Amino acid sequence: MGRKKLFATDFDGTLSQYPHGVRQDYLDMIEKFRAAGNVFGIITGRTYSNADFIIKDYLKYCDFIMCMTGAYAVANDGSTLFEYSADASKLPEILRTIAELGTGYLYFADGRESFRVDLEKPLDDSHEAIIEARRHKTFTQINACFDPEDHFRRCVAALEEMYGDVLSININGHCVDIPPHGVNKGMAVARMAEHFGVLEEDIYTAGDNDNDAPMIARFNGYTVPHGTDECKEAAKKVMVNVGEMLADVMANDDNTL
Numbered sequence: 208m209g210r211k212k213l214f215a216t217d218f219d220g221t222l223s224q225y226p227h228g229v230r231q232d233y234l235d236m237i238e239k240f241r242a243a244g245n246v247f248g249i250i251t252g253r254t255y256s257n258a259d260f261i262i263k264d265y266l267k268y269c270d271f272i273m274c275m276t277g278a279y280a281v282a283n284d285g286s287t288l289f290e291y292s293a294d295a296s297k298l299p300e301i302l303r304t305i306a307e308l309g310t311g312y313l314y315f316a317d318g319r320e321s322f323r324v325d326l327e328k329p330l331d332d333s334h335e336a337i338i339e340a341r342r343h344k345t346f347t348q349i350n351a352c353f354d355p356e357d358h359f360r361r362c363v364a365a366l367e368e369m370y371g372d373v374l375s376i377n378i379n380g381h382c383v384d385i386p387p388h389g390v391n392k393g394m395a396v397a398r399m400a401e402h403f404g405v406l407e408e409d410i411y412t413a414g415d416n417d418n419d420a421p422m423i424a425r426f427n428g429y430t431v432p433h434g435t436d437e438c439k440e441a442a443k444k445v446m447v448n449v450g451e452m453l454a455d456v457m458a459n460d461d462n463t464l
Contacts, residue, residue, distance in 0.1 A: 212456060213246040213405040215273075215396045215422065217414035218261055221431060222249060222449045229265065233450040237268050240453045246270045246403045247453075250277055250392050252377065252384035252418055254316040254348060270403070275316060275348035276377050276418060277395020278386035288402065290318060292345035293373055293387035299340045301349065301370060303330045308362045310351040317346045349374070349385040356381070377418040384418055393421030411456050413449055414438060427456075 216222045223229045237247050248271035251258055255274045262281065266272055271288060273280040280288040298315065305313055306326055313324035315336075324336040331337070340346075353359040359381050366383070367376050375391055377384040392414070400410050410426040412419070415434040423430060424441035429452045432445060439445060446452050 210409050211244055211246065211403070211405055212240075212409045212411060213248075213396075213400050213403060214240065214411045214413070214453060214456060215248050215250050215392075215399065216412070216449050216452075217392075217416070217419045218249050218251045218253070218258075220415040220433070221413050221419070224431075224448065230448075230450070233448060234268055236450040236453045240457060241268075241270070243457065245457075246400075246405060248272060248399065250395060250422070252276050252350070252379050252382070254314060254321040254350065255279055255281075255319045256316070256321040257314075271399055273392075273395050273399065276375070276384045276386045276390060277392050277398075278347050278390045279316075279318065280395070280399065287318075289398065290347060291387050291390050292317070292347050295340065295343040295346045297370070297373065298343065298346050299330075299337045301374070302336060302340060304369065305349065305351050305366070306330050308353065308365060309358065310353055310362075312350070312352055314350045315340065315346050316348050316350075317343050347386065350382065351385070352380075352382040354381050379416050379418045391421040392419060393425040396422045396426065411452070413452055429455075 241247050248269045250273040253274055258274045270283050278291040282288050314321055322339050328334055353362045363376055373388050374385050375388050412422040412426045413429040414423055415431050417435050417437045420437045420441045423438055428442045429444050429446055430438040430442040
């Protein structure tokens with residue numbers, strides 16, 4: 208048997224592919240992978256509350272699930288493994304800025320709690336979200352989206368210029384997942400591997416969108432045929448699904464792609 212391996216996969220569009228969801232043969236391969244002494248987990252840009260069905264239905268197949276682009280991680284027993292938080296002193300200002308840029312929706316999360324910002328109301332001092340934001344000393348992620356493409360790119364550039372020293376802007380389609388500065392899926396997977404005692408060369412990752420590219424590029428990365436150009440440029444292999452990727456990892460005795 209080779210050294211212990213860790214496989215971390217994105218959920219939406221990678222492990223779960225519409226309209227199939229997570230197929231039983233993928234789950235069977237995950238169980239085989241873990242039974243061989245390896246570590247398997249999911250990493251998603253979803254907030255903890257928005258990932259509740261993933262945790263409920265799939266945590267039993269995992270050694271960990273990381274939410275919010277890796278800013279919040281839970282173990283197989285549901286306990287918190289680690290959390291990255293940002294100072295919330297600028298949170299009301301940031302929420303107002305994102306709303307003024309024209310986001311289609313706006314949420315912020317602090318640990319396991321998440322809050323929707325009602326964009327139909329002016330974000331003045333009496334707005335429920337502003338009052339709630341002022342209650343918090345920290346926050347874990349902000350989620351927003353912009354459309355069309357040219358507007359999206361302008362908004363991302365504006366946020367990076369204004370708040371790049373405190374936030375990490377991760378592109379997920381036309382959505383932006385915004386954890387604290389320095390947090391991305393590559394960094395989070397590295398910390399998880401350290402927790403489980405897995406060497407960097409024995410880490411494998413899979414994803415389909417630009418926010419997955421940091422972990423795909425940093426480690427032995429896979430993407431799927433519909434993955435973005437950035438993912439395909441970063442990946443060592445393009446394969447149809449996570450079940451086939453896990454089989455491929457287990458077939459490689461030298462622990463590299």
